[in-house]
Amino acid sequence: MSERSATPRRARLELLVRHDEEGGAGFEVRQIGSGVAFIQSRPQRVAEDSFELAEVASRVDGQCSFILKNTATDRFLLLSEPEKFLWEKMDGRTSLQQIATAYVLRYGQFDFDIVPHLIRKLQRAQLLTMTPTSRLRQALARHRGRQVAKIAESALFALERINVSSRNVQSAFDGLYRWGGFLLFTRTAVLACVVLAVVGLAAGVRLWPEADRVVAGFGKNPLIAVVSVKLLFLLTVGAHQLVHGLALVHYGRRVREFGFTFLHGFVPTFYVDVTDIFMGSRKARVVTAVSGTLVHLVLGSAWLVVALYAPLGSFLQAFAAASGMIQWQAFVVALYPFCFIEMDGYHVLVDLLGLPTLKHDAIAFAGSLLRGRRLRRFTRQEALFAAYVVVSTVSVAAFIAFNVWLIVHAS
Amino acid sequence: MGSSADTLVFLRSVRLFRTIEGPELGILADSLRERPLKRGQVLLREGDTGDEMFLVRAGSLVISKGVTGRVEQVLARVGPGDFFGEMALFDRSPRSATIQADSDAMLLVLDRAALTKLTEVSPRAAAAFFESLVLIFIERLRASGDLVAEVTRWGLEATGLDVESR
Numbered sequence: 001m002s003e004r005s006a007t008p009r010r011a012r013l014e015l016l017v018r019h020d021e022e023g024g025a026g027f028e029v030r031q032i033g034s035g036v037a038f039i040q041s042r043p044q045r046v047a048e049d050s051f052e053l054a055e056v057a058s059r060v061d062g063q064c065s066f067i068l069k070n071t072a073t074d075r076f077l078l079l080s081e082p083e084k085f086l087w088e089k090m091d092g093r094t095s096l097q098q099i100a101t102a103y104v105l106r107y108g109q110f111d112f113d114i115v116p117h118l119i120r121k122l123q124r125a126q127l128l129t130m131t132p133t134s135r136l137r138q139a140l141a142r143h144r145g146r147q148v149a150k151i152a153e154s155a156l157f158a159l160e161r162i163n164v165s166s167r168n169v170q171s172a173f174d175g176l177y178r179w180g181g182f183l184l185f186t187r188t189a190v191l192a193c194v195v196l197a198v199v200g201l202a203a204g205v206r207l208w209p210e211a212d213r214v215v216a217g218f219g220k221n222p223l224i225a226v227v228s229v230k231l232l233f234l235l236t237v238g239a240h241q242l243v244h245g246l247a248l249v250h251y252g253r254r255v256r257e258f259g260f261t262f263l264h265g266f267v268p269t270f271y272v273d274v275t276d277i278f279m280g281s282r283k284a285r286v287v288t289a290v291s292g293t294l295v296h297l298v299l300g301s302a303w304l305v306v307a308l309y310a311p312l313g314s315f316l317q318a319f320a321a322a323s324g325m326i327q328w329q330a331f332v333v334a335l336y337p338f339c340f341i342e343m344d345g346y347h348v349l350v351d352l353l354g355l356p357t358l359k360h361d362a363i364a365f366a367g368s369l370l371r372g373r374r375l376r377r378f379t380r381q382e383a384l385f386a387a388y389v390v391v392s393t394v395s396v397a398a399f400i401a402f403n404v405w406l407i408v409h410a411s
Numbered sequence: 412m413g414s415s416a417d418t419l420v421f422l423r424s425v426r427l428f429r430t431i432e433g434p435e436l437g438i439l440a441d442s443l444r445e446r447p448l449k450r451g452q453v454l455l456r457e458g459d460t461g462d463e464m465f466l467v468r469a470g471s472l473v474i475s476k477g478v479t480g481r482v483e484q485v486l487a488r489v490g491p492g493d494f495f496g497e498m499a500l501f502d503r504s505p506r507s508a509t510i511q512a513d514s515d516a517m518l519l520v521l522d523r524a525a526l527t528k529l530t531e532v533s534p535r536a537a538a539a540f541f542e543s544l545v546l547i548f549i550e551r552l553r554a555s556g557d558l559v560a561e562v563t564r565w566g567l568e569a570t571g572l573d574v575e576s577r
Contacts, residue, residue, distance in 0.1 A: 011565035016475040016511075026451055027511060029485055035567030041569065120570040212561035285438060 039100075043119060044092030044129045046070070051127060053084070068127065075125040082107060083118050090128065091364075094357060102357055104278040107349065169258045173245045181246040184291065193294055200301020200324065204306040207321060210312065215409070217318030225315075226407070229322045236299055236327065238270040240292040240334075245272045247288040251280050262335045285351055289344040293334040300327030325406075338391040339399065355384075362388040415440055418519065421468060425492045427543045435529065435536035442525035448472075448512040455496070459506045462523045464497040470516025473522065476508045483509065486558070500526065 011034045033348065045051070052069045066079040073185035079087060085106060089099045096115060104110045122128040173181075183189055207214055218225040238260075245255045257273035277288045302325030310317035335345035342359060350358045362385035369386075378386060422428045426518055428436055447452055448470070455461060457477055471490045475483035480555045484506055489495055500523060530537040567573070 011561050011568055013562065015478070016473060016483040016485050018481040018483070020481070027473075029513075034565045037565075037569035038571060041571075116571050123572060204555050 035285045038116075039097045040095050042092050042095050043090040043122075045087060045090045045122070046127050046129070047073075054381060068125075070125050070127050072128055075127075077121055077125050077127070079118075081380075082111075082114065086115060087116055087122070089357065090122075092359065098357070100287075101275070101278060106354060110278075143182075164260045166259060167257045169245070170255050172391075173249050173255045173258075176242070177246050177249040182250065184243060184246060185250045185287075193298060196301045197297050200297075200328075203301070203304040204324065204328070207304065207307055211409075213313050214307065214321045216317055217313050217315050218322075219315065225319065226322060229319065229326055232323060233326050233330065236295060236330075240295045240301075241270045241272040243295050244274050244288055244292040247284075247291045248274055248277055251277065251284040251288070253280055253284070255275050282351060286348050289347050289351075290335070293331055293344050296327045296331035296334065300324045300331060303327060333399070336395065338388065338395045340392050340396060353384075358385075358388060361385060365389075418443060418468075425466065425494075427466075427494060427547065428540065430539040430543060431536045435533040438532055439521075439525065439529055439536075442528060443519040443521055446518040446520050448516040448518065450514050450516075452512050454510040454512065454518070455506050456509045457506055459498050460503075461496070461506060464494055464500045464521050465510075466494045466519040466521065467491055468517045468519050471513045472510055472516055473513050474508050474510055486561075487554070488513065491495055510550055 013028060013032045015032060016027050016029050019028075034154075050070065050072050052071055054067045054069075056065045064081050066081070066084045068077045068079050068084075069075070070363060082103070086099060086103060089102055094102075100115060103114075118129065157304055215222065241258065245258060250253050253274075253276040255272060255274070256276060258271070260268070260270050262268055274288055277285050280288075301324070303320045307317050307320035307324055310320055333339060333341075334343045335348075337343075337345040337349035339346075340359060340363075346359070355361070365382060365385040366389040417436060419474060422436055422440055428439070431439070443466070445468075446454075446465070454465070454472070467489050467493055471488055472495075473485055474487045474489065475485050477483050487495075495510060496506070498504070502522070527538075529540065
């Protein structure tokens, strides 16, 4: 029998995953620790009509508690305010990892026992079910009979397996910071960034009237040129993530992982694990979020200056102008919080609002309105949700329209 | 391809055949045939029929059982000197698991006819063979129990289910 110790190792499952449905030759073996499965699980509370929640204010210390009742079994639970916060996040779509992040953003600290303790309590009272996989993958799996769903699932599966990363990067980031990275977090760097942004913007404004002649520099293959600009841009996403990592070092936090993968199975991207910054101050979180995006501002401005001084109508000018445009676009998109994408600006916004699941809650609220929920006067939070959905929808439409116009114009 | 003498030397190092005397082992070695496998190649699938057992001479293989869709649970990994597929050799029931090569591998195949021949020629050697087989079965049975316990523990840890205080 295996040895017993004070803290027994977590159990691991070894699973063989085939590369195709027909059980062909290709396969890979994955080891999945129970801890990983636990933090990726999505606890789901029972249906709305199966429980009741009542607030109980203490007359002694003024603290609020909550009584949660399972109406099917008549079992009662006493929840603290933080436990009620966690309970409300358990909607079957939010993973335990996301719930823990939301908790940190709300309370500024984390008690590692509170989530498993609450889950045990809720399970005992039969108030919880667990859903372990993503909804997209569940939907694709349900429709495997259809060729398109099968192809999409296979493609996502193949791309998801591409992940080049390292969890042993702290010393590399420490070295990078010591050998010059620290300069990025000085007042001089901020000033230089502002000056460069103004100069870049001025260069862009001066180039704008000549836009037709500038893009003519791409010659007969504008689309190929645009694709090559995009590929070059992908590399700068790596620099963006590096700067996020340097910001962590600046604030004395740990960079847990750096790598390259396909986000959601289809968006190629570099990434850095910055979760340790949640243990830092709000200022540290904001600086970490914003610093990476400044890479695009600096590069975008530099490219536009190059375009301004390059020979009019040359390939160099067209390439530099397009690169400058895409970098500025990336800067704006990364910092702009209203686009349904949880990028840097969104994280700053939810941090400032104290609403870590803003997007998710706003979409759910909009969905309930579309399903015919009775209209009444919005609460302040509901008004915020509605505003988020409206502004984001308009922004995304405008962004798509602008890019279509840009491509059509360039062609 | 290894020669018959090489095969004999190899069989002497295998726990399953260690108690069989030289001449009888020679008879057994002559009746084995080689089966190469490329990395990733599936040797047999769960549900297939067959009456052969396999001895791993080189390389490694993964034994798995279907769970859902393309996902299978790894039951065991086998390497040089290990054997598998013996259940179908005795009860002729469908294969209980899928076997695939984790690296380029070379197997030795023992079929029912070869085992019958060994039993007829040397009942003493056959008895030694079956005794070793039973001892290894007992070990595997214990390992299966450990695997069930590990999977159960995984399920409890992954879901946070607290059964102690129910």
